[in-house]
Amino acid sequence: MSISENDILLRPRFKLDLKKDKEELLRAFLNARETEATPFLIKVVDAHIFIDVLEDDSHFWSPQLHLEIVEEEEKSVQLKGLFGPKPQVWTFFMFLHFIVASAFIGCGIWAYVNSTLDKTSVFPIVMLIVLPLIWGLLYVLGSLGKDFGKKEMKKMHAFMIATLQI
Known part of the structure; x- marks a missing residue:
């Protein structure tokens, strides 16, 4: 799955149907968090995953990726993602x-x-x-802030895809 310019500019929300277990996805992000080379700050709360830019690279317009894992059936989940500004x-x-x-x-x-x-x-x-x-x-x-964070949004999306191995 790739992300285009219009996906980020016009539709910062996305949904992925995955044939994986909820715990498997959470474990993948927890393992990525423990890796020293992780380019992002990862917080996991229940079935919610927050991916932020590291503090050293962060600026006022840095985006955040919020992922929510919704179980649908056994071994089937829906991953809902939302790119947005930091809550502050x-x-x-x-x-x-x-x-x-x-x-x-x-x-x-x-x-x-x-x-x-x-x-x-x-x-x-x-x-x-x-x-x-x-x-x-x-x-x-x-709009300018969204443009400043566009490159980071693409990096977050690529990191998420790599972490989930899809």
Whole structure:
């Protein structure tokens, strides 16, 4: 199985149906974690595997691969994968979006109240123009971050394939 540019850019989720045992897959990642040459930090919690970039190579935009093993039948599992930003980065961006959205709603209310009271409302109207521009900037920053992490995502995917031997 190979990964193309569009798989990463447009569909960072994937599913693999494997004819392997859940314990066998977990053992493969635990063994890979113990190897000194492992290029990634691997955490295993129950049926969840988190693959992160090593701290020395990590940067703000470094991605994380979250794998979940779902047992379907005996000797058959579904491996669900999700590429995404580290939880800290995701939380930070969601916080910024919440602040911008709240400010936009507040400025909209402020502008409406000022207009009904026949007061000037220059600042809230300016903010109603500036805040969507900030939203656009957040989108561009997120896209740039995804581009910065694309090479690491490909390496993580190749590492996962090599570890699972599929």
